[in-house]
Amino acid sequence: MNVVPADLNNVESIVNEIVTRHEGNKHELVAVLNDVQKTLGYLPESALIQVADGLDIPLSKVYGVATFYTLLSIKPMGKHVIRVCESAPCHLLGANSLIDVLRKELRISIGETTKCGTFTLEHTSCLGLCGVAPAIMIDDEVFGNLMPDDIPAILEKYK
Numbered sequence: 048m049n050v051v052p053a054d055l056n057n058v059e060s061i062v063n064e065i066v067t068r069h070e071g072n073k074h075e076l077v078a079v080l081n082d083v084q085k086t087l088g089y090l091p092e093s094a095l096i097q098v099a100d101g102l103d104i105p106l107s108k109v110y111g112v113a114t115f116y117t118l119l120s121i122k123p124m125g126k127h128v129i130r131v132c133e134s135a136p137c138h139l140l141g142a143n144s145l146i147d148v149l150r151k152e153l154r155i156s157i158g159e160t161t162k163c164g165t166f167t168l169e170h171t172s173c174l175g176l177c178g179v180a181p182a183i184m185i186d187d188e189v190f191g192n193l194m195p196d197d198i199p200a201i202l203e204k205y206k
C-alpha cells in the first residue's frame with residue numbers, strides 16, 4: 048500500500064474527485080474503491096457512504112464489495128501491508144513457518160498492525176504465484192520461494 052494516510056476531513060472532496068475521474072460509472076466500483084484506498088490508506092465509513100452516493104449504488108453493496116476483496120480494507124492499515132498467501136500450495140510448502148517468523152519479528156498476529164504503524168500483517172488467498180510458493184506480498188511487491196530465514200532481511204528493507 049505504502050501511502051501516507053490523507054486528511055480524513057477531506058474525504059468528501061477526495062472521493063468526489065475519484066468518482067468524477069471514473070465518470071460516475073457504477074461498473075467501476077472496485078476501481079473507485081481501490082483509488083480511494085490508495086489515497087486514504089483504507090476505506091473509512093464516510094468514504095463508503097460518499098462512493099455509494101456518487102455512483103448511485105446502495106451502501107450495502109458498496110460495503111459488501113469493500114469487505115469481499117482481500118486487497119481492500121475498511122480498517123486503518125499500517126504504512127506497509129504484508130499479505131501471506133494461505134491457499135493450498137503455499138500452505139503445503141511452508142506458509143505457516145513464514146507466518147511464525149513474521150509474528151515473532153513484528154510482535155503482532157494476523158490482522159494486527161504494529162504499534163509504530165509501520166506494518167500490518169494479513170492473510171490472503173492465492174496471489175497467482177503458486178509456481179514460487181510459498182509467497183508473500185508487501186504493498187505491491189511480491190516475494191516467492193521463501194524460507195523462514197529470508198524474512199528478517201526482507202522486513203529490513205521496509206523499516
Ligand code: FES
Pocket residue numbers: 132133134135136137138172173174175176177178180181182
Ligand atoms: S497458492 Fe500461494 S500464490 Fe498461489
